[in-house]
Amino acid sequence: MDVSNTVTSHDHAHDHHDHGPAKGLMRWVYTTNHKDIGSMYLWFSFAMFLFAGSLAMIIRAELFRPGEQLVNPEFFNQMTTLHGLIMVFGAVMPAFVGLANWMIPIMIGAPDMALPRLNNWSFWILPVAFSILISTLFMKGSAPNFGWTFYAPLSTTYGPPSTDFFIFAVHMMGISSILGAINVIATILNMRAPGMTLMKMPIFVWTWLITAFLLIAVMPVLAGCVTMMLTDRHFGTSFFNAAGGGDPVMFQHVFWFFGHPEVYIMILPAFGIISQILPTFTRKQLFGYASMVYATCSIALLSFVVWAHHMFTTGMPLAGELFFMYTTMLIAVPTGVKVFNWVATMWQGAITFETPMLFTLAFIFLFTFGGFSGLMLAITPADFQYQDTYFVVAHFHYVLVPGAVFSIMAAAYYWLPKWTGHYYSETLGKTHFWLSFISINVTFFPMHFLGLAGMPRRVPDYALQFADFNQIVSVGGFVFGLSQIFFLYIVIKTIRGGKKATNLVWENAEGLEWTLSSPPPYHSFTTPPVIK
Amino acid sequence: MNETVKPHLKKHLKIMLAVVVGMFAFCFALVPLYNVFCKVTGLNGKTAATAQIPVAASKVDTNRDVTVELLTTLNESISTEFTGKDKKITLHPGEYVTTSYRVKNLTNKPMVVQAIPSVTPGLAAKHVNKIECFCFVHQPLKPLEEKEFRLVFTVDPAIPEKFHTLTLSYTLFDVTEKI
Numbered sequence: 123m124d125v126s127n128t129v130t131s132h133d134h135a136h137d138h139h140d141h142g143p144a145k146g147l148m149r150w151v152y153t154t155n156h157k158d159i160g161s162m163y164l165w166f167s168f169a170m171f172l173f174a175g176s177l178a179m180i181i182r183a184e185l186f187r188p189g190e191q192l193v194n195p196e197f198f199n200q201m202t203t204l205h206g207l208i209m210v211f212g213a214v215m216p217a218f219v220g221l222a223n224w225m226i227p228i229m230i231g232a233p234d235m236a237l238p239r240l241n242n243w244s245f246w247i248l249p250v251a252f253s254i255l256i257s258t259l260f261m262k263g264s265a266p267n268f269g270w271t272f273y274a275p276l277s278t279t280y281g282p283p284s285t286d287f288f289i290f291a292v293h294m295m296g297i298s299s300i301l302g303a304i305n306v307i308a309t310i311l312n313m314r315a316p317g318m319t320l321m322k323m324p325i326f327v328w329t330w331l332i333t334a335f336l337l338i339a340v341m342p343v344l345a346g347c348v349t350m351m352l353t354d355r356h357f358g359t360s361f362f363n364a365a366g367g368g369d370p371v372m373f374q375h376v377f378w379f380f381g382h383p384e385v386y387i388m389i390l391p392a393f394g395i396i397s398q399i400l401p402t403f404t405r406k407q408l409f410g411y412a413s414m415v416y417a418t419c420s421i422a423l424l425s426f427v428v429w430a431h432h433m434f435t436t437g438m439p440l441a442g443e444l445f446f447m448y449t450t451m452l453i454a455v456p457t458g459v460k461v462f463n464w465v466a467t468m469w470q471g472a473i474t475f476e477t478p479m480l481f482t483l484a485f486i487f488l489f490t491f492g493g494f495s496g497l498m499l500a501i502t503p504a505d506f507q508y509q510d511t512y513f514v515v516a517h518f519h520y521v522l523v524p525g526a527v528f529s530i531m532a533a534a535y536y537w538l539p540k541w542t543g544h545y546y547s548e549t550l551g552k553t554h555f556w557l558s559f560i561s562i563n564v565t566f567f568p569m570h571f572l573g574l575a576g577m578p579r580r581v582p583d584y585a586l587q588f589a590d591f592n593q594i595v596s597v598g599g600f601v602f603g604l605s606q607i608f609f610l611y612i613v614i615k616t617i618r619g620g621k622k623a624t625n626l627v628w629e630n631a632e633g634l635e636w637t638l639s640s641p642p643p644y645h646s647f648t649t650p651p652v653i654k
Numbered sequence: 655m656n657e658t659v660k661p662h663l664k665k666h667l668k669i670m671l672a673v674v675v676g677m678f679a680f681c682f683a684l685v686p687l688y689n690v691f692c693k694v695t696g697l698n699g700k701t702a703a704t705a706q707i708p709v710a711a712s713k714v715d716t717n718r719d720v721t722v723e724l725l726t727t728l729n730e731s732i733s734t735e736f737t738g739k740d741k742k743i744t745l746h747p748g749e750y751v752t753t754s755y756r757v758k759n760l761t762n763k764p765m766v767v768q769a770i771p772s773v774t775p776g777l778a779a780k781h782v783n784k785i786e787c788f789c790f791v792h793q794p795l796k797p798l799e800e801k802e803f804r805l806v807f808t809v810d811p812a813i814p815e816k817f818h819t820l821t822l823s824y825t826l827f828d829v830t831e832k833i
Contacts, residue, residue: 236663279730304670312663342674346681358832361685364770365729365827369698372688376681439697439777 142644151246154238155644156223159245161541163220164534166248168610170212171527173256175603177205182599185592188584198582199267200259206270207288210388211295212252214522217530218391219244219302222330225537226306228635228642229324231315231651236308244301251294258284269580271381274362274373278354285355289348296345303337306330315634317653321415324633325408328415329394332422336383336390339426343380350376371436378429386425388522390418392489392529393460396482398633399536400464403479404471405630410463417456417463424453434505443502450500454493461490476628477551481532484524484559492520495570510580513573519566524559531558531609538613539627543641544620550612557605564598699776701822704790706783714748715811722782722809724753725823732828733760734767734795747811755788755803757826759795766794768829774821781813782822792829 143149143158153159181201184191193201223241227234235241258265266288268276277285310331314323323331350361350373360366362373393414401408408414430438430446438446464486473479495517499505508514539545568591573579577588584592623640634651635642692698721744726736735758745751759765769789773779788803795801809820 308666338673339677342678343681346678365829
């Protein structure tokens with residue numbers, strides 16, 4: 123709330139025509155301001171991150187020792203399901219939408235988003251959707267317990283009654299994401315400052331434009347998929363039921379046709395953030411701007427033709443397995459271009475290691491690492507061994523936690539002085555980084571060995587030989603979880619006070635957001651800046 | 655805000671809404687697309703849903719044998735007995751064989767069952783040629799009734815040489831509530 127007060131006083135000092143934020147709590151309900159909505163998205167995402175993280179703590183506590191420890195297997199299944207669903211749809215995606223809301227208008231020199239009222243609605247759908255989803259935990263029967271991929275027939279024939287609430291919640295999340303994406307595209311295509319051609323846009327704006335296209339292309343497919351589930355459950359259709367002429371394997375095709383582009387929805391904005399931060403702290407231009415744009419487009423296009431690599435063991439013919447293996451491996455090429463460009467940006471740069479830069483370096487290193495285990499999984503014959511083991515869990519957590527989540531943290535530290543007008547404490551930030559960096563590797567690295575040794579995923583108990591590594595993993599998980607409470611403390615401390623931030627914030631920062639005051643005025647650019 | 659700042663906004667919104675609606679429709683279009691694709695390629699091991707044109711007797715390939723293993727499976731908690739007369743049949747491609755299956759309703763209520771065939775390897779499915787099969791229609795059973803069903807089929811001589819052994823599996827579903 124302190125932020126808003128500073129913003130208000132600043133506004134009134136400069137422009138008496140301009141209205142600051144309304145007073146009181148209703149400001150947040152009625153607001154159409156991109157910064158207010160961006161902040162709400164970020165806070166909501168952080169709340170969901172802590173909630174879904176605490177579900178992961180229950181999982182790790184249960185797996186700390188072999189045998190049944192704290193929770194029964196039914197409850198364990200609900201934990202893995204809700205952890206995955208909330209992290210994907212409630213933590214990572216809203217965080218990126220929040221960053222888009224905050225940063226895109228001020229990066230392209232616009233006063234606000236193109237469709238501010240729609241923006242308000244797309245945010246406020248989310249708390250409702252997740253209240254419904256979380257309320258299933260307290261329902262008779264059980265919460266959704268079929269894994270975040272909700273494969274039929276587990277979610278149709280065998281799904282608990284609360285599955286219908288899950289379907290409704292997914293519909294609402296989908297609507298929220300689609301509206302958010304439409305808003306982002308409309309803003310980028312219509313609201314750029316004069317002279318800002320597409321190829322002069324900041325790379326974060328580019329990656330979000332492509333992400334938004336992915337969102338409007340695949341979120342409707344997810345909506346269709348859960349609608350089919352709903353009609354299968356209650357209206358006598360047999361989309362996924364063999365008895366009525368349907369096919370449960372088709373569920374997996376439809377789901378992963380959405381699911382694989384979804385993976386890139388969660389990582390492309392991260393690529394943008396990293397490409398934004400790296401030039402600042404290396405004091406160089408981003409190497410290969412145009413190739414970054416084309417690589418991002420290629421990844422997005424390829425994401426539509428690789429979905430069946432999630433289904434190698436469903437009995438596809440050889441030609442199909444080869445096709446999906448090669449297209450999957452092809453994605454390594456544009457991704458390699460990006461990693462190469464990041465390394466080339468650092469080459470001979472005058473690098474300093476502030477907290478956002480540390481998270482960025484960790485991202486580049488650990489995301490690449492996660493990408494390599496992805497390549498291993500893409501090899502069809504090897505995948506038969508890795509399928510549904512902890513190796514898969516290790517792989518996707520490496521690309522999502524030190525990947526997507528670290529990029530969000532890097533973005534938070536990078537723009538926090540701009541948002542709040544205060545520098546965060548560099549000592550505390552670095553402590554948070556090192557705690558997170560070490561604990562994340564302690565958590566997820568041993569999972570590779572567990573998976574290769576044959577420990578299946580989504581099990582509440584395991585064979586004795588896996589006990590030692592699971593204990594290490596759990597300890598790492600607990601430390602990582604606690605470190606994020608520390609992050610919360612750092613953010614609140616920075617909002618409440620600290621060294622005053624300059625407009626430029628960082629020594630060598632480039633871009634329109636750094637021409638505004640810190641914090642920026644309530645309405646960003648009332649007269650558009652002109653780009654040379 | 656001045657509308658001249660956003661000259662193409664309406665056009666963009668229309669295109670994006672069309673994409674959203676189109677992709678939602680495409681998701682449902684995936685269902686027939688998937689079925690057609692599987693029918694053409696035989697990817698999912700489904701056999702034809704109705705009787706096929708018989709293979710001419712002159713086309714029987716007496717130079718090789720194909721073994722068809724016959725499996726029966728009960729789906730979920732369906733209360734029936736379901737057994738096949740033969741576990742395994744060896745035939746020349748093109749030669750018609752007849753076998754039978756016995757289904758018994760173990761409940762004291764009327765029941766409607768449906769058998770769903772599946773062939774492994776999937777790519778051989780389109781070469782399994784059935785002229786009579788109990789799986790083509792729903793089969794009503796009276797309480798505790800026992801019925802014997804005939805299956806007349808062959809393997810098309812066009813089947814590639816690499817297939818020596820096929821598995822033809824029938825899963826019995828209770829569809830009483832579905833119809």
